[in-house]
Amino acid sequence: MATGQGVKGAAIGLLMTVAAMQAVQAQVPGVTADTIRIGSFGALTGPGYLYGKLPMNGIEVVFDQVNAAGGINGRKLQLVREDDRCDPAAAIGAVKKLVSEDNVFALIGGGCSNATFAAREALDQAKIPLIVMASVHDGITTPVAPAIFSTALTSTIESQAQLEYALAQNAKRIAVVSMRDAWGRARYTPLMEAFKKKNIKPVADEEMAPDANDATAQVLRLKAANADAVLIVLYPKPAAIFMRDAQKLGFKPLAIGQSGIADPAAFEDQVGSPGATTQFRTISMVRYTPEDPAVDKWRKAIEAKFPGDRLSVFNLFGIGSAEVMVEGLKRAGKDLTRDGLVAALDKLTDFQTDVYGAGITCTTGDHRCNKAPVWIAKEPGKPVRVLGVTKVE
C-alpha cells in the first residue's frame, strides 16, 4: 500500500515537474518543446537584397542541415524573414514585428548598415539576442549592446585594414575617394583617424556622390596628386564610374575597396571597361570565393534548396553567422533562455566556422566578433582569388 502511494506520488511529482518545465519553457518566446523560431530582417527586395535575401538563404541551408541531423537538443530551427528594404523605418518595423507578432527567440539579421543601426534602439529595448550578418556600421556594436553580436566586419575594422593593406603593398602616396553620406562617413571618419595614428596625410582626398555618373574631375585631381594607391570608400555604382574614368584617363593606381564592393566579378561587369579592374582589391568578410572546393558542401545545399541560384559570397555571410548562432544555441543548453544564449555567445573564443577569415571571438566588452578582413581580387578572364587576411587589433 505504502509502495503504491509512493509510486503514485512519484508519478504526480514527475508530471508536475514536466508541467512546470513546460510552463517555464512556454514563457521563453519562440521556443517550444520541438522548435526554436529565429527571425531575420534585411532587404528581400531592391538593390540591397544582396545583403538581405542572399545571406538569409545561407542561414536557411545551415538550419536545414542542423534540422536534418536532429536539431539542437531535439528542437528544429525555423527561420522567419522580414523585408526591411534597406530602409531605417522599415527595419524598426521589421524588428518590432518579429519580436511582438512572430515571437521569435533570437535574430540573425541586419543587411544594410543604416537600417540596422536605426533598429538598434528597438533591439536594445526588446533585449533579444541578435547576430549581425552583414551590416558594418560601428554604431551597431559600439558602445556594446549586451545582446547584439556581430560576425560581420565593422567599418572601423575595414578602414584600418584598407590603410594597413596599402602600406603593406609599399604604397607611398596614398589618396582617398569617398562618399560623405551616413554610410560613407561611418568609414571615412575612422579612416582619417587611422591616417592620423600612422602620422600619414593622404596626398588627395576626393568626394563622390552616391549617384555620380562621372568621375573625370576626381580622377584628374588624384592623377595630379600622383597617388600610387587609392582607398575607395564608395558604393559599387560610383566606384564603377570611378574605375571606368580612371581607365579612360590612364590612371592606374592600386585601388583598394571595402566590403561594400564585395563581389569583384560583378564589379568587373559593372565597370564594363576591359582591364579597368586589374589593380582593384577589395575586402570580403569570408575567406572563400564561391568557386572554392572548400565550400562545395554549401554550394550543393544552396543550389538544391534554391534552384536557379548560384552560391555567392553573400550566401556565405549568412552561413557563417548561422553557424555561430547554432553554436551559441548548443552551448546555451536544453533549458534555453535568451540570457543563456547571450552568455554562451559572450564566451565564444576562436570558434572556427566554414567561412570566416579567422576564428570568431566575442567577449563581454567587445561584440565585434570578426576582425579578420580577407583580401580578394579578380584579374580579367580569371576567377576571383583570395590574396590574404589582415588581422586588425
Add this chain to the structure above:
Amino acid sequence: MELFTYLLLSGLTTGSLYALIALGIVVVNKSTGMINFAHGELFMFSGFVAWMLHVQMGMGYLPSFAIAVAVGFLLGAVTNLIAARPMRNADVVGLVLATIGLAFVFRGAARVIWGGKGDYLSFPPITSPDPVTIAGIMVIPQQIAVLAGAIVIMLVFAAFFRLTRAGKMMQATADNAKASRLVGIRIDRIYMLSFGTGAAIAAAAAVLMAPLTLLYPDMGFSFFIKGFAAAVLGGLTSLPGAVLGGFCIGVIEALAGGYISSSFMEVSAFIVIMFVLVLRPTGLLSFGKLRQV
C-alpha cells in the same frame, strides 16, 4: 588646357542627359501647368524596360530603344490618366501628392520586377568600351554616342514641336488653353500627349544613359532633381532654356569639381541657380508674358 577640355567634355555629356530630363519636365509643365514628380521614375522604369529587352531578351539596341520610348510614352499617358486628370481641379498640393504617390508606385514596381536581379545592373555599351584618343583627348566612345544621341533627340523633338500638327496643337494649348478649346482642340488629348511626350523623352534619355552608368530602382529621384534644377534655370516653360539649363548644370559641376573641390560638385550648380534666380527670377530664357492694355 587639357584639364579644361576633359572637364568640359564630361560636363557636356552629363549635361546632355540633364537637358533631356529637363526637356520632358518642361514639355509637361508648359502644356498643362503641372510638374510631374513621377518623371524621374518614368525615366528609371523605361531604362529597366530597355535593359530587359536588350540584355535579358537579347533584342538589338535600336529596337529596344524604340520599344522603351513607346513604353515611356504609354506610362506618361497613364500618369496623366490616373494622377493628373482626376486632380486637374484640385489645389497644387493635391497635384503634387498625386504624382509623388505614383512615383512610389513605379519605384515599388521596379523593385519587385527587377530588384532581385543584381544590386546595380550594367547595360552593355553600344560602342567599343575601350577609350579612344581624339585630338589628344582620351574619350570613351559611348560618351560621344550619348552626346550625339541627346542632340539628335533634341532636334527631333524641336521638329515635332514646330512642324507637326500635334506639336502645333501642344504649343497652342501651352499658349492659351481656353482659346485652344474654343477653336476645337481637344485639351484632354493634348494633356495626355504632353505627359506621354515628356515621358518618352525621359525614356530616350534613360536608354542613352544606361550604358554610361548603372541601373537601380532608386535612381530616378536624383536625375529628376538635376533635371528639375535645369528646367528651373532655363525658366520652366522654355524648351531651349531647359536644354541650356541642363548643359549649364553639367558643365558647372564638372568645372567646380576639377578646379575648386570635388566636395563642391554637387552644390555648385545649385549655388549658381540661386544667383541666377535672384537676378533673373523667370530663368535664363523665359520671358514674362507681355500684356497690352
